[in-house]
Amino acid sequence: MSYGNQGDGGYGAQPPGGGYGQQPPSGGGYGQQPPSGGGYGQQPPSGGGYGQQPPSGGGYGGYGEQPPSGGGYGGYGGQPPGYGQQPGGGNYGTPPDNHLVPAILTTLFCCLPLGIVSIVKSTQVNQKWQIGDMQGAMAASEEAKTWWKRSLIAGIALWVLIVVGYIVFFVLIAASVSTYSYSY
Template identity: 80%
Template sequence: MTYGNQGDGGYGSQPPGGGYGQQPPSGGGGYGQQPPSGGGYGGYGQQPPSGGGYGEQPPSGGGYGGYGQQPPSGGGYGGGYGQQPPGGGGYGGQQPPDNHLVPAILTTLFCCLPLGIVSIVKSSQVNQKWQVGDYQGAVQASEEAKTWWKRSIIFGAIGWGLLVLFYVVVFVLLAASMPSTSY
């Protein structure tokens, strides 16, 4: 069995009776060409004579079921890959509620870490619940995320205010306890 023979069979001749991507012995093989209707579908790559298979493309024009064919823009939204339905999708054409992720992250970094973490967890649940169809749960998670990042701002502001007040009191007490020097 030789693979270097470039006879009539395309990319090297195959033994009769099967093989990977067998080309018909009569006719100069090519991409997507299938063997004539000669019994069985035993070999890898051999396709039935009635059409179908990977090498053959469906006729252009009919339907949206073809390989790589896209529906015309403006048509229905049932068959196109990645095509969004009109109105933005979601529940009744609505957009998903705001997940408040940016304020949750900022308040976690700059205000109150524990409450900010709760806010981040709640904000990450918004999109997850929306995608599985739990629309009321997504709205509730959005409201809870907003509540937690606002609480984080409030507690952070109180904490920073107490810290500044503490330093001012310590500075005043230290300044009062220092002996004054008068010359």
């Protein structure tokens, strides 16, 4: 069972003829008494009682009433604007790339401190996008890209220095070994 009548499909889809506050047409259900007479908790025929819904009229504040299909987002059946939706019904489009994969890879293989900054910035992209801060999300995306590139450059420079250091070390060792004379 889903919540609210929100268009065609998705989390907000309402099944045909179903939903909170609407009673099933065959007998039984919460608050509805079976058509057979008598019984424990039978509702009076003149109205009132827990199982009967209030007459629909102005507004959609009742428990069983659903808001109109494109209107506000209050009450039990409505949804507040969520990821990628504006309160006016528009759409922000797709969020900017958060660069999380390169941030993680450069953190693991290149430079840990700069990579951590990149991961923090990349997680801020989706957080800012969800609250509607489009410019902040784009700025965080650019900062995440900058930091993972800095981490990559620092990692490459570090590996080049390590390789050069090993080469110099082995050349010095080889030069010192060849200067000894082996005379018998």
